[in-house]
Amino acid sequence: QVQLVESGGGVVQPGWSxxxxxxxxxxxxxxxTMHWVRQAPGKGLEWVAAISxxxxxxxxxxxxxxxxxxxRDNFKKTVSLQMTSLRPEDTAVYYCAKEVRNTNGVVDNYFxxxxxxxxxxVSS
Amino acid sequence: xxxTQSPVTLSLSPGDRATLSCRASQSVDTYLAWYRQKPGQxxxxxxxxxxxxxxxxxxxxSGSGSGTDFTLTIxxxxxxxxxxxxCQQRRLWPPITFGQGTRLE
Numbered sequence: 001q002v003q004l005v006e007s008g009g010g011v012v013q014p015g016w017s018x019x020x021x022x023x024x025x026x027x028x029x030x031x032x033t034m035h036w037v038r039q040a041p042g043k044g045l046e047w048v049a050a051i052s053x054x055x056x057x058x059x060x061x062x063x064x065x066x067x068x069x070x071x072r073d074n075f076k077k078t079v080s081l082q083m084t085s086l087r088p089e090d091t092a093v094y095y096c097a098k099e100v101r102n103t104n105g106v107v108d109n110y111f112x113x114x115x116x117x118x119x120x121x122v123s124s
Numbered sequence: 125x126x127x128t129q130s131p132v133t134l135s136l137s138p139g140d141r142a143t144l145s146c147r148a149s150q151s152v153d154t155y156l157a158w159y160r161q162k163p164g165q166x167x168x169x170x171x172x173x174x175x176x177x178x179x180x181x182x183x184x185x186s187g188s189g190s191g192t193d194f195t196l197t198i199x200x201x202x203x204x205x206x207x208x209x210x211c212q213q214r215r216l217w218p219p220i221t222f223g224q225g226t227r228l229e
Binding site for chain 2: 044059095117
């Protein structure tokens, strides 16, 4: 079965860096665009970043552009999020998410599998 | 694209019918999904492309709508359905956007 396991969260001070990782198993990782979605305490879901199946394209939320970098290793079946210049407003649970394959066999930009999340707290 | 969900909170009982709404600030065609998030858990996909149930989702969940107005209907509420529901669009991204959520209590 599909499994996504995030790691790397923690408590850091503003301006510090953190690297999140997500290990995938149970599906053909190399054909899927992978995403990071976050959820601030008591708040809703916010999409953060995505990387195409072949790493040729990266997409970012405007507020993290230039500070966060998404990457992947199809051999190791991992996707990472390098976060720099962290701000208090980056405090959230960060989820790794996999896209759905629809009834026509086409991969689509909705998320049918999520990890358990890793918590990032940015506070002085 | 901004997604606005209503109501913010919906108070019902097991066995009731629930109707949740999601309105988009511009047309998303039918590129809209619904998720349920139980307390302390990651979201789970219920409906995508407005009306297609995801694998393993019970038939009591149905989605409808196109353009800017969408509805998630739960025909008869089970105890596990009392949770927060989010809509999500992928018509125009980045960014992929979510609604602010409807709490079903």
